[in-house]
Amino acid sequence: MSVANLVPLCAASRVNIRTSTNFNGVHSQFNSLLNYKNGAPNTQAGAEAWCSAINDSNQFIVSGFDTPKTLVAVSIQGRGDADHWTTSYKVRYSLDGITWTDYRNGNALPGNNDRNTVVTHFFDQPIRARSIAICPLTWNNQVALRFELYSQPEKHSFTQVGQGITPGQNSALNNAGNNEVLVNVVFPVEFITVPIVALTFDHLDTRSTNTQGTDDFQQTCVGVTPINITTKGFTARFYTWNGARAYDLRADYVATTLD
C-alpha cells in the first residue's frame, strides 16, 4: 500500500498539534514533521524531533482538526540529530470529541530502530476521527519522534435553501398551451463558486383546459427548473404545456457548492 494520493496532514499544516510535555522550547511539536532537518546539532534550532520532558508511557503527541478526517496511515521516524527513537507506540482517537477509542485495543505497533528509517502503519480500517494521538510505549534513550498522518482527500460542501418561490396566482400559466413565468431568486449569501440547484414543488394547483373526452383534458403538464445560475442567485422557470393550466405553484430550492 502506498501513501501516494493521500493528504500528508502535518506537512500541509492542516492539524493542530498538542504534546503531553516538551523537553524544552526547541524540542517541541514545531520540530516533529517527518524528515524535519534544521542543521542540528550545529545550530541553536534544537532537536530534529519532538522530545518529551518526561520518559514514561504517559507521553503523547495529539493532532486535531475541525472536521472529521479519514485517516489511512501513520508514519513514524526517529530523531535526526541524536540516537533517540520510539521503538513501539499505540494510537488513540476520537470522532465526537468525548469518547476516545484505542486502536487495536491499545496493542503496541512497531516503531523505529534508528534515526531516519520511516516506518509506516496502514490502519486495519481507515480511522474516522477529529483527534488522534500517538502514544509512545517503549523507546531508545529518550521518547522522541518525527511523524506524519495521511488522510483521504475530502470535499467540503456549503448549502443554502430557500422556500416559497411562486409565479403568483392566476399567472400566464393559468392558460392552455406553452407558458412560462420567470422568478428571480437571490441567495441569502453569495456563494464562492457557482452552485448546483435542486428546485421542486411543494404546492400544485393545476387542471386542464379541455372538458371534452380527449387525452388533453386529463393531463398534468407542469415543471420548474433553475436557469441562469450564478453565485448570487438564479431564475426559477415555471412552465406548463399542452392542455394543462396552473392556478398556483410553489417551489423550494437547495443550492450546494463542493470544493
Add this chain to the structure above:
Amino acid sequence: MSTSTHIPVVYNSLVNLRTSTNYNGEHSQFDSVLNYKNGTVGGAEAWCAAILDTNQYIMAGSQLPKTFIAVGIQGRGDMDQWVTSFKVRYTLDGVNWKEYRNGAALPGNNDRNTVVTHHFDQPIRARSIAICPLTWYTHISLRFELYAQVEENSFTQVGRVSPGSDTVLNSTTNTGAREVLVDVVFPVEFKSTPTVSITLGHIDTTSADATGTDVYQQTRVDVQAIDITTKGFKARFYVWRNARAYNLRADYVAVSLE
C-alpha cells in the same frame, strides 16, 4: 453545571493557540492545557507572558464556529503565579470582536492548582476567543480549557434524475402498478451513508382510461430513493392504477452527518 458532556477543545487539540507574548520557549501555549505537568525539565507548568500589563492574552481559534459553554482557568503548577481576574473577547465572523459582559472582570485563581470554571451567561458562538488577564499574582501565568458543545458536521450533494420519456410509465396497455429504476451515482462518494430527499420538478402525466370514470382524471405518481449507499442510490419512479407519466424529473438532496 457540568462540563463532562462538552468537548475540551485544548485537550483535544481542536484549536490553534496564539499568545500576545511568551516569557520564552518553555513558557508558551504548549504548556497551557489545564493540569499540565512536565516534571523537572521542560519549563513552566503554564503559559507565562513576557510583558506584565493588561494587553496580554491567549487566543484560541478554529476554522469552523464553535459554541463555547464554559472556560476553565488555573494557576501555574510549579510556582506561585496566577491570574486573579480576566475578561473574555470573541469573534464569529473574524472581523467584529465583542467583549463578554462588556469587558467586565471575571474571577480567576488564588492558588496554583484549583480550577475555576466560568459558565457563560449564554453560550458563545465564535471562531476565535481570547482570555485577557486583568489582574495577577506575581506574574501573568495560567493554564486553561474551553468547553464546546458537541457539534455535527454535514456534507451535502444535489443532483437530478429522470426515467426518460415514454417509458413503461406511459403505457396505455400495461396499466396498474409500474416502476422504472434509475441508478444515480453521487458526484463524490460520501464518508457515511447519507439521507436522501428526492422530489419532483417536472410532471408530465395523464390517465390511461378515456372513458368518463373518476379514475381517469387522477394523477398518481411517486418517486423514492432506495438502496442508498455511500456511492449512490436507485431512484424509483412509480405510477399505479390508470395513471400515465410521459416523463418526470426529480431533484435529490443527499446529506450525511457526523
